[in-house]
Amino acid sequence: MSDVVLVLALAVLGGALTIDTTAAFQSMLSQALAAGALAGLVAGDVGLGLIVGATLQLVWMGALPVGAAAFPDAAVGAVVGAGLAGLLARSGIGTGLCVASGVLVGLAAGALGQRVTMRLRRFNVRLADLAVRRADEGSAAGVRGAVALGLGARFATGALLTLVVLGAALPLAGGLASMRPGGEYATALWAAPVAVASVAAAGRRKLTWFLLAAGFLVGVAVLAIV
Amino acid sequence: MARNGVQQNAKTDVGAGGRLGVGGRYGILWRSFFLQSVWNTRGMQNVGFCFAMLPFLRLKGTDEKSARAFLKRHLGFFNTNPVLASYVLGAAGAAELAGDERSVEDMKRAMAGPLGMAGDALLWGSVRPLAGFVGVALALSGRAWAPFVFVGIYCVPQLVLRVRGIAAGLERGASSAKEVLGDGLAKAVRAVRAAAAFAAGIVLALAVREGESFQPSRLIVAGVVLVLAYAAARLRVPSTVVGAIGAIGALVLMLTVPNGGWLD
Numbered sequence: 001m002s003d004v005v006l007v008l009a010l011a012v013l014g015g016a017l018t019i020d021t022t023a024a025f026q027s028m029l030s031q032a033l034a035a036g037a038l039a040g041l042v043a044g045d046v047g048l049g050l051i052v053g054a055t056l057q058l059v060w061m062g063a064l065p066v067g068a069a070a071f072p073d074a075a076v077g078a079v080v081g082a083g084l085a086g087l088l089a090r091s092g093i094g095t096g097l098c099v100a101s102g103v104l105v106g107l108a109a110g111a112l113g114q115r116v117t118m119r120l121r122r123f124n125v126r127l128a129d130l131a132v133r134r135a136d137e138g139s140a141a142g143v144r145g146a147v148a149l150g151l152g153a154r155f156a157t158g159a160l161l162t163l164v165v166l167g168a169a170l171p172l173a174g175g176l177a178s179m180r181p182g183g184e185y186a187t188a189l190w191a192a193p194v195a196v197a198s199v200a201a202a203g204r205r206k207l208t209w210f211l212l213a214a215g216f217l218v219g220v221a222v223l224a225i226v
Numbered sequence: 227m228a229r230n231g232v233q234q235n236a237k238t239d240v241g242a243g244g245r246l247g248v249g250g251r252y253g254i255l256w257r258s259f260f261l262q263s264v265w266n267t268r269g270m271q272n273v274g275f276c277f278a279m280l281p282f283l284r285l286k287g288t289d290e291k292s293a294r295a296f297l298k299r300h301l302g303f304f305n306t307n308p309v310l311a312s313y314v315l316g317a318a319g320a321a322e323l324a325g326d327e328r329s330v331e332d333m334k335r336a337m338a339g340p341l342g343m344a345g346d347a348l349l350w351g352s353v354r355p356l357a358g359f360v361g362v363a364l365a366l367s368g369r370a371w372a373p374f375v376f377v378g379i380y381c382v383p384q385l386v387l388r389v390r391g392i393a394a395g396l397e398r399g400a401s402s403a404k405e406v407l408g409d410g411l412a413k414a415v416r417a418v419r420a421a422a423a424f425a426a427g428i429v430l431a432l433a434v435r436e437g438e439s440f441q442p443s444r445l446i447v448a449g450v451v452l453v454l455a456y457a458a459a460r461l462r463v464p465s466t467v468v469g470a471i472g473a474i475g476a477l478v479l480m481l482t483v484p485n486g487g488w489l490d
Contacts, residue, residue: 059469124266135297150264192472195455215427
């Protein structure tokens with residue numbers, strides 16, 4: 001698959017998964033872990049996509065798409081991040097660099113997606129008005145039409161954003177390939193995301209911090225035994 | 227207050243849900259997945275809720291004037307947790323079929339608030355983090371099927387609650403919400419959050435390991451990053467910014483320092 005076709009396929013995936021974020025289903029396929037793995041599958045490296053998705057999942061663990069809250073677009077972020085990592089890997093760049101670059105660009109795409117979502121929610125007021133106007137005539141067609149248009153707009157914005165950010169980040173592949181990287185530094189890559197997620201999970205209760213420490217010790221013990 | 231509202235509006239006599247049939251119930255279930263398709267800053271889930279209620283309009287078989295009133299009733303402001311909204315859909319549908327249109331809007335309003343808080347706390351605030359940590363732990367252990375477990379942990383309770391909510395709402399009206407608003411929910415939230423924190427600890431150990439083992443010096447790494455992340459959270463630094471700083475730091479290390487660093 002050529003890079004252009006791959007980017008287009010990833011854009012379609014980004015649009016489809018963005019719908020799952022809040023507009024329909026909310027099946028968690030749009031969450032970074034699953035979206036990253038799916039994008040990795042499309043890009044030809046599931047493992048790489050899974051690692052990028054897992055990293056982004058940790059960073060955004062505390063971001064909740066509830067009510068009127070603003071939240072990063074995890075679907076677009078993960079598809080862009082994992083897709084870019086896959087594209088970089090095809091250029092022969094080391095795994096660590098692919099993951100770090102994918103995570104960084106994925107975070108930027110997720111933040112951009114957050115702004116797009118807020119704008120779309122204001123645009124949706126017009127669709128709701130359309131439904132109300134048709135309802136005044138006793139017709140439910142406006143409601144059905146608004147739902148179809150709402151889903152279509154969500155898909156289009158997600159796909160377009162994925163396409164634009166991935167297209168803009170592609171030159172990175174050439175730039176990174178020309179450099180001579182050092183180590184992989186996996187721990188450095190994981191440190192911030194896992195710490196952010198751990199703090200979000202523990203909150204402010206002593207009991208949850210105690211359980212976090214207990215889980216850590218169990219993890220260490222298992223690693224020591226294995 | 228709001229819970230009292232739910233109880234006060236529990237008077238709607240139901241049983242009319244039987245007219246819907248199994249196929250009709252699955253139709254409502256399917257439509258409930260689109261509750262937030264037109265989420266907007268004015269009416270929030272209003273269009274999606276009205277869309278999910280349309281099978282009830284067909285069942286009522288009303289004239290144009292009644293249809294207009296039905297649509298206007300359900301295009302009013304509405305916002306709650308999209309999963310537990312199934313209880314409101316069932317209860318509102320039962321009230322519509324029973325011809326109790328007057329109480330529908332009050333009932334929706336009274337149910338939406340408490341169900342929204344309960345659903346968000348349980349599903350988004352507890353089950354999703356637990357699913358996330360379990361999924362990430364499996365991914366870090368090299369299990370390619372990690373996303374299936376992640377999606378499954380969230381989707382199974384979600385589906386059960388959606389199916390149960392519609393059925394209970396149709397059968398018992400507004401009082402059906404009490405089954406997810408009791409003390410049992412608070413206990414479930416606490417238990418799931420505790421499990422999520424424990425799983426987070428395991429992920430932390432997996433993330434700072436060295437190869438397949440764990441070196442004592444990594445305790446320092448784990449401690450330092452936790453303190454920094456805690457400070458960032460107290461200072462309200464967005465997690466995206468902290469993650470980006472971490473990724474930039476890792477990139478700089480990878481591009482400048484050869485193998486053998488203590489963070490390798």
